[in-house]
Amino acid sequence: MDAILRAALVYLALLIIFRAIGRRSMAQVTTFDLVLLLIVSEATQQALLGEDYSVTMAVLVIVTLVGLDRVADFLGWRFPRVGRTLDGAPVVLIERGQRLDETMRRHHISMEEVLQEARTGQGLRNGDEIDYAILERSGTISIIPKQR
Amino acid sequence: MSGSERELGDGGHVPRDPVRQRRAGAVQRVAWAVLAVLVLAALAGLFGPGPLSRVSATDPAGLVRLEHERFTRYAGDTDLRVQVRPGPGRDGTAAFWISAAYLSQVRVQQVQPQPVRWTTSGDRALLEFAVSGPDPVTVVLQLRPDEVGLLRGAVGVPGGEPIGFWQLVYP
Numbered sequence: 001m002d003a004i005l006r007a008a009l010v011y012l013a014l015l016i017i018f019r020a021i022g023r024r025s026m027a028q029v030t031t032f033d034l035v036l037l038l039i040v041s042e043a044t045q046q047a048l049l050g051e052d053y054s055v056t057m058a059v060l061v062i063v064t065l066v067g068l069d070r071v072a073d074f075l076g077w078r079f080p081r082v083g084r085t086l087d088g089a090p091v092v093l094i095e096r097g098q099r100l101d102e103t104m105r106r107h108h109i110s111m112e113e114v115l116q117e118a119r120t121g122q123g124l125r126n127g128d129e130i131d132y133a134i135l136e137r138s139g140t141i142s143i144i145p146k147q148r
Numbered sequence: 149m150s151g152s153e154r155e156l157g158d159g160g161h162v163p164r165d166p167v168r169q170r171r172a173g174a175v176q177r178v179a180w181a182v183l184a185v186l187v188l189a190a191l192a193g194l195f196g197p198g199p200l201s202r203v204s205a206t207d208p209a210g211l212v213r214l215e216h217e218r219f220t221r222y223a224g225d226t227d228l229r230v231q232v233r234p235g236p237g238r239d240g241t242a243a244f245w246i247s248a249a250y251l252s253q254v255r256v257q258q259v260q261p262q263p264v265r266w267t268t269s270g271d272r273a274l275l276e277f278a279v280s281g282p283d284p285v286t287v288v289l290q291l292r293p294d295e296v297g298l299l300r301g302a303v304g305v306p307g308g309e310p311i312g313f314w315q316l317v318y319p
Contacts, residue, residue: 001198004190054221056318060190063183070180 003057007064010044015072019086087137094133097146107135117141195318196221204229205313211235211305212244213284214313221318222296225257228289230303234279242279243306244287245272250301257290274306293317 048061076083093104093114104110114133118124122143132144193201196219204215215229234242241264248271265276279285293299296319304310 001191001193002196004187052221052224054224054319056195056221057224060186060195063186067183067187 003052003060004064006048006050007061008068010047011065011068014040014044015086019088090137091135092132093135093141094127094130097128097131099127109135109141114141114143118143118145194219196224197226203313205311207304207309207311209308211308212303212311214303214311216313216315218314219316219318220293223292223294226291226293226315228291228303229286230289231284231286232277232305233284234282235305235307240278240280241276242285243274243276245274245304245306246289247271247300247302248273250299253295253299254291254293257292258288260288260290261285263287 049057072086076086091103091107093100093107093109099111104114111127114130115124115127117140118127118130118133122145124130124143124145129145130143131146134142134144136142189195191198193199197217198219201217201219202215203218204213206213211233213231215231217226220226228246230244232242232244234240248268251273259275261277263275264278265274267274267276275287277285277287293315296317299315299317300312301315302310302312
């Protein structure tokens with residue numbers, strides 16, 4: 001009982017925290033974000049297992065976490081409003097080459113980040129070549145270049 | 149899942165086999181049901197602390213009462229609660245014994261309250277506690293199982309009927 005309740009509580013807490021903070025923090029944008037992710041996993045490990053290092057405990061915790069994630073996925077698919085609450089909706093940052101500054105400011109995304117994504121993902125040189133830039137639910141920015 | 153397969157299908161590299169797909173779907177559903185049962189069983193206490201795990205027993209004379217967990221985990225925390233009445237003719241002390249074989253399979257973290265005497269004779273460890281008045285005293289032994297499998301033990305008062313118990317320790 002304790003294993004399931006602990007895992008469910010940690011899942012809920014992490015869900016709320018990362019939903020509140022915003023999606024970019026989980027997308028490993030910088031080295032420090034990765035370090036932060038490792039520290040978070042280290043901290044939650046204590047809360048999940050306590051001092052119980054038995055195989056049974058590990059299996060129960062894993063099954064609970066994966067199961068809850070799957071249930072959340074199902075609820076998001078079955079009830080689109082729940083899905084939007086859990087994962088958010090994709091946000092358009094650049095529309096037909098037009099920067100939506102207000103949206104970018106609201107999501108704290110600078111043009112630098114969009115350009116970095118455009119360079120690494122699409123090999124684009126500058127912002128003029130971007131037709132669409134979309135902040136996806138996963139936290140990554142997808143770039144659609146203009147047709148030449 | 150099936151959507152992407154359909155898109156790749158006309159290349160001929162991904163064989164579309166509806167029978168196999170349906171079978172895979174069925175297997176997955178069964179797996180999910182098994183996992184759900186596993187979680188419910190764990191919630192009920194079949195793999196550790198929980199309502200199904202916690203049991204208590206009393207000896208026929210009503211001198212000692214034992215409360216323990218039937219299902220525990222290796223190196224996980226568990227406890228034995230022994231409620232014992234001060235024996236007749238033994239003023240100021242309450243005593244009970246635990247089978248030494250059981251104690252050798254667990255690590256005793258703490259005994260609350262502290263016993264005034266802990267003596268071992270044969271296959272029994274006798275614990276004596278200082279009490280005042282005729283009220284029963286509840287002793288909590290915090291333990292960590294040191295062995296995996298079925299542990300058997302017994303608790304009793306000197307001269308009384310023993311209460312046998314078992315404990316399943318998961319790896």
